[in-house]
Amino acid sequence: MNEMGTGVSLAEQFFALGEPYAGGFYEETERGRFFRFSRAQRRFWEQTPLGTYRGGALYPCGIKYPQGPAVYPDYSYTFAVDWNRLEQKWSGAVPLLRRETELFLGVGAPHNVGGDMYTHSMPRYDRVLREGLDAYEARIRALAEGDFRDGLLDIVEGIRVYHRRCLETIRAAINEENRANAEKLLAALSRVPFAPAQNMYEALVSWNFIYYVDGCDNPGRLDADLIPWHRGEDCTPLFEEFFVNVDENSGWSAAVGPDCNALTLQCLRAIQGHRRPSLELRVNDTTPAEIWQAAAESLAGGCGEPALYNETLYQRTLAERFPHIPLRDLLRFNGGGCTETMLAGISNVGSLDAGVNLPLIFEPYMRKNLESAGSFEVFYRGLLDEIACAVIPVLERIGECQERRAAVRPQPVRTLLVDDCIEKGKDFNAGGARWYWSVVNFAGLINVIDSLLAIRHLVYRKTGPVMAPAAFLAGLAEQETGFLRVLKTCPCFGVDNEEADTLAADFAGRVFDLLEERTPYLGGQFLPSSIQFVTYTWAGSTVGPTPDGREQGAPLADSLGAIHGKDTAGPTALLNSVAKLPLYKALGTPVLNLRLKKDNLAACLRPLVTGYFARGGMHVQISCFSREDMLDALEHPERHENLIVRIGGYSEYFNRLDRVHKETVLQRTEF
Numbered sequence: 001m002n003e004m005g006t007g008v009s010l011a012e013q014f015f016a017l018g019e020p021y022a023g024g025f026y027e028e029t030e031r032g033r034f035f036r037f038s039r040a041q042r043r044f045w046e047q048t049p050l051g052t053y054r055g056g057a058l059y060p061c062g063i064k065y066p067q068g069p070a071v072y073p074d075y076s077y078t079f080a081v082d083w084n085r086l087e088q089k090w091s092g093a094v095p096l097l098r099r100e101t102e103l104f105l106g107v108g109a110p111h112n113v114g115g116d117m118y119t120h121s122m123p124r125y126d127r128v129l130r131e132g133l134d135a136y137e138a139r140i141r142a143l144a145e146g147d148f149r150d151g152l153l154d155i156v157e158g159i160r161v162y163h164r165r166c167l168e169t170i171r172a173a174i175n176e177e178n179r180a181n182a183e184k185l186l187a188a189l190s191r192v193p194f195a196p197a198q199n200m201y202e203a204l205v206s207w208n209f210i211y212y213v214d215g216c217d218n219p220g221r222l223d224a225d226l227i228p229w230h231r232g233e234d235c236t237p238l239f240e241e242f243f244v245n246v247d248e249n250s251g252w253s254a255a256v257g258p259d260c261n262a263l264t265l266q267c268l269r270a271i272q273g274h275r276r277p278s279l280e281l282r283v284n285d286t287t288p289a290e291i292w293q294a295a296a297e298s299l300a301g302g303c304g305e306p307a308l309y310n311e312t313l314y315q316r317t318l319a320e321r322f323p324h325i326p327l328r329d330l331l332r333f334n335g336g337g338c339t340e341t342m343l344a345g346i347s348n349v350g351s352l353d354a355g356v357n358l359p360l361i362f363e364p365y366m367r368k369n370l371e372s373a374g375s376f377e378v379f380y381r382g383l384l385d386e387i388a389c390a391v392i393p394v395l396e397r398i399g400e401c402q403e404r405r406a407a408v409r410p411q412p413v414r415t416l417l418v419d420d421c422i423e424k425g426k427d428f429n430a431g432g433a434r435w436y437w438s439v440v441n442f443a444g445l446i447n448v449i450d451s452l453l454a455i456r457h458l459v460y461r462k463t464g465p466v467m468a469p470a471a472f473l474a475g476l477a478e479q480e481t482g483f484l485r486v487l488k489t490c491p492c493f494g495v496d497n498e499e500a501d502t503l504a505a506d507f508a509g510r511v512f513d514l515l516e517e518r519t520p521y522l523g524g525q526f527l528p529s530s531i532q533f534v535t536y537t538w539a540g541s542t543v544g545p546t547p548d549g550r551e552q553g554a555p556l557a558d559s560l561g562a563i564h565g566k567d568t569a570g571p572t573a574l575l576n577s578v579a580k581l582p583l584y585k586a587l588g589t590p591v592l593n594l595r596l597k598k599d600n601l602a603a604c605l606r607p608l609v610t611g612y613f614a615r616g617g618m619h620v621q622i623s624c625f626s627r628e629d630m631l632d633a634l635e636h637p638e639r640h641e642n643l644i645v646r647i648g649g650y651s652e653y654f655n656r657l658d659r660v661h662k663e664t665v666l667q668r669t670e671f
Helices: 010-016 020-025 033-047 083-089 093-102 125-131 133-141 147-172 179-189 200-213 222-229 236-248 262-270 289-300 311-321 358-373 376-408 412-417 445-458 469-478 481-487 498-517 535-540 571-579 601-614 627-635 659-667
Strands: 071-074 078-081 253-256 278-283 307-310 333-336 340-343 347-357 435-443 526-530 593-595 619-623 644-647 650-653
Touching: 010 020, 010 093, 020 033, 020 071, 020 093, 033 071, 033 078, 033 147, 033 412, 078 093, 083 093, 125 133, 125 200, 125 222, 133 147, 147 179, 147 200, 147 412, 179 200, 200 222, 200 236, 200 412, 222 253, 222 262, 236 262, 253 262, 262 278, 262 289, 278 289, 278 311, 278 333, 278 601, 289 601, 307 311, 311 333, 340 347, 340 435, 340 526, 347 358, 347 376, 358 376, 358 435, 358 445, 358 469, 358 535, 376 435, 376 445, 376 498, 435 498, 435 535, 445 481, 445 498, 469 481, 498 526, 498 571, 571 593, 571 601, 601 619
Parallel strands: 253 278, 278 307, 347 435, 435 526, 593 619
Antiparallel strands: 071 078, 253 333, 307 619, 333 340, 644 650
16 A cells, blocks of 8 residues: 555556656665666656657657656756646655655755756767677676666666667658668667667767667767768768757757867758757867868858867866876867766766856845945955855855765666766766766856946045945946946956956956865866856846946846947957956856857958967857847747857757847847
């Protein structure tokens, strides 16, 4: 008899409701949690509906869980629940699974923004292609008996059943129009991913299949890891079909370069017109002209792809921060999720584990302390102490969450597909992966910098008339027209102003250094980042007016560039300012949004980006779209279904953004 008093086991009730993941979890409750989550995943693969085969060269395709259950696998948190749908099916299930989710709590800081124990990752795709999953099963069977071994065997068996169901779906859908594609696909998918891939087509079929098995997160290092199977054929249509799958599932990042090859060019051509994956082009001094040209053509098409990464600086900084990691592993660099730094197939990176809304700390501190500080130096030091008092508990809380997650929330699929979990006999979330670190996001950095500049200029200026702190705060609170006009006369970041850039570099460096105070539970380091994706609007909604010119509740800065409308000195001045920040400290990735006209992009892209990178820039993502098109899209969205813009760390369809986000994109300066 279970607690619902029906005489039917929990597992049977969940299966009857069409909830195989929950049913599998409750099948053998006396077993350890690694086994129970493995059994849940297996039952999900065995029973959940599959997508329709659309006649293409790859399958699975389309949405990963079409019309799926209310309880389903999740690559960040192991499993997720649609609580409304579950309540409609069986209200008694809600308290049961609520208890399971409460076993793994988030950071919960009042200023948290941009992440809450997210864990993006990517499988070791190339190893699956080389060895096949049959070899993985052999490695598992060599382990000592127990829940870990049995759980992984369940995962492999679940993949086998899912694989057979995929083959059956293709066979059932064959018709005269798709027969050639379907039979070729069946021949390839009958071998992979259990046997090693023999050719490029089998490699991409296997890659696509593993992408779905992993839950449609990050595609990984496409050109570098697929090139051993390439024999000169044009795979652009295959890449494009794969990218459609990634896009439909809102999948994340794929890296290409720096050792560019024929597949690099094909990926750049295939991404044109698509918003996902977020294609990350790793460039250095050896990047060929044809790659720059292809990147410019793709960006000019308006998809925002690729973003550009300073390979030389990333590698140098990674080697300095992690001297114990061999070069061959560091070269597996790939931003995961939006663009959080990780090593493809061999790392577990908290990305993003937490975020810090700096203006939400700054604004009440300013109201409380501006009158009593007496000098800018005292005010500034006090602010840094206030931020430290907020950040350190966040780092401690991340450690507590990581420890709890290691105990109660295993990730069996990642344990199978990421090196070296099998060899260690450890779960991905409990120390099994080869390398660990944690990425923490800082939001609103530029808002605080410009606010500090205004305070120093108007309240604590060494020479000339100054404004009384009370009058300053009153003018800010009331948003007086005259006061706002005075604010616009203050130095600001993003125009190559020495005073502004010096303060910005000092403040950013001190904030980033706060993460040195603690070490993540599983080792490695806390890496700062500034990745706002879509969070910069609601992050500003609870922040009062700030001296950078923000009104109460207005969005924060969307990246490390100048606040919208202030970058009046041109793109070179903007890039010079950003490059003066200690960006190398923000190794989690410091995102920079730049909007350029497409007319001269082919000529200016390479010199602009390489000049920025030579000065210390690490990342830049570029949008090329006309203001006229965006204005028309506001009024007639049906005309612009494929309009794509860069937002935070990735591209998004303009029509999918809310009105506030659309307005902030429109406000970006177009150079």
